[in-house]
Amino acid sequence: MQYKEFGRTGHLVSRIGFGGMRLESPEDIDGMAEVVLHAFEQGINYFDTAPDYLDFQSELIFGRAIGEIKKQGKPFFISTKTMAADPDAVRRQCEASLERLGIDTIDFYHIWCLVKPEDLPARKKKGVLKIFQQLKEEGLIRHICVSTHLEHGRVAAMLEEGEDLFDSMLIGLNVQNSHLRLEGVRAAAAKNMAVVTMNTLGGGVLTDHSDRFQAVLRPGDRSILDAAIRFNLSIPEVTVALVGFRNKKDIDQVIDTVNRLQTLSQDEIHEISTAMASAYKDMCTQCGYCSDCPEGIPVVRLMESYNYGMLKGMDAARRHMQYHWNSPDIKALLADCTQCRLCEEQCTQHLPILERFEILKQE
Numbered sequence: 001m002q003y004k005e006f007g008r009t010g011h012l013v014s015r016i017g018f019g020g021m022r023l024e025s026p027e028d029i030d031g032m033a034e035v036v037l038h039a040f041e042q043g044i045n046y047f048d049t050a051p052d053y054l055d056f057q058s059e060l061i062f063g064r065a066i067g068e069i070k071k072q073g074k075p076f077f078i079s080t081k082t083m084a085a086d087p088d089a090v091r092r093q094c095e096a097s098l099e100r101l102g103i104d105t106i107d108f109y110h111i112w113c114l115v116k117p118e119d120l121p122a123r124k125k126k127g128v129l130k131i132f133q134q135l136k137e138e139g140l141i142r143h144i145c146v147s148t149h150l151e152h153g154r155v156a157a158m159l160e161e162g163e164d165l166f167d168s169m170l171i172g173l174n175v176q177n178s179h180l181r182l183e184g185v186r187a188a189a190a191k192n193m194a195v196v197t198m199n200t201l202g203g204g205v206l207t208d209h210s211d212r213f214q215a216v217l218r219p220g221d222r223s224i225l226d227a228a229i230r231f232n233l234s235i236p237e238v239t240v241a242l243v244g245f246r247n248k249k250d251i252d253q254v255i256d257t258v259n260r261l262q263t264l265s266q267d268e269i270h271e272i273s274t275a276m277a278s279a280y281k282d283m284c285t286q287c288g289y290c291s292d293c294p295e296g297i298p299v300v301r302l303m304e305s306y307n308y309g310m311l312k313g314m315d316a317a318r319r320h321m322q323y324h325w326n327s328p329d330i331k332a333l334l335a336d337c338t339q340c341r342l343c344e345e346q347c348t349q350h351l352p353i354l355e356r357f358e359i360l361k362q363e
């Protein structure tokens with residue numbers, strides 16, 4: 001396993017982090033705790049969970065594993081999150097997470113699910129940043145972190161709102177969307193923050209549909225997994241890449257990949273990023289040029305979800321809107337669309353956006 005300094009915190013963390021949202025048998029707490037323990041024994045020391053992952057089972061599974069991990073006397077780091085928007089709820093959720101995890105302090109506690117530019121200012125106004133500072137002073141959390149799905153230059157503005165309190169940022173980045181996310185990643189690194197990537201494997205899309213993503217392969221690659229992990233870990237500003245492990249086999253495969261990893265040059269990163277953007281012309285590249293909808297409709301998010309639909313069926317697109325973008329009611333979301341077609345005129349891929357809206361709206 002490779003390790004890297006975690007921004008300005010002084011911690012040395014494994015470059016692969018354990019994403020706790022995909023464990024294959026969440027009801028089997030002991031069995032899944034063994035999977036977590038296996039990862040630790042293979043050198044992974046960054047563990048990312050959240051209250052809602054696997055219906056609260058994820059934190060319980062990690063908690064069970066931590067009991068064993070502690071006995072080994074080696075460093076490990078726990079990351080969890082809250083999307084609570086008022087101070088009392090943040091404290092309640094923090095205490096509940098501590099209890100489920102069976103620890104006294106959360107290493108990395110995230111202000112979670114910042115999907116719109118107004119989300120952090122609204123929570124800040126209600127006192128969320130202040131309560132995070134209090135929790136830190138009380139020793140219930142060690143570092144204040146932020147988790148976001150914001151695109152392009154919006155990340156830098158969001159980080160400014162954070163008043164330099166954030167020690168790390170969790171952001172969705174992979175070989176397919178890097179052209180959209182790298183600017184935000186660099187904004188965080190410029191503040192000396194650590195950067196942790198989620199969706200490293202595109203939520204499984206890259207590995208499940210590897211035939212569509214051959215453009216990222218390089219000589220010597222055994223699979224898309226190799227290419228996707230190498231891509232994220234080659235970005236100098238990326239500290240940790242999360243992988244949502246299902247079982248021990250997944251862990252062993254990724255460890256093998258990291259052990260054989262040969263870092264890409266900056267030119268290669270640019271080349272792959274550009275190739276990915278041009279190779280899938282029928283897919284939304286998330287370039288963001290259509291983000292100025294006069295009615296505020298999140299066209300990029302809808303089209304990014306449609307991408308999932310093209311690969312996995314339209315139910316997957318709707319689930320992605322519901323769970324990733326927190327927008328379960330697509331019809332309501334599109335109710336204000338005037339069909340002005342500005343988004344289609346601006347679309348760099350010339351996508352039939354309105355036609356795709358209609359498909360997404362179907363039950």
Ligand code: SF4
Pocket residue numbers: 292293294295296297299336337338339340341342343344354
């Ligand atoms: S067609 Fe609809 S979504 Fe596109 S810009 Fe006009 S109002 Fe916005």
Ligand code: SF4
Pocket residue numbers: 283284285286287288289290291299300303346347348349350351353
């Ligand atoms: S302009 Fe087209 S390709 Fe770019 S984000 Fe919008 S829908 Fe996607």
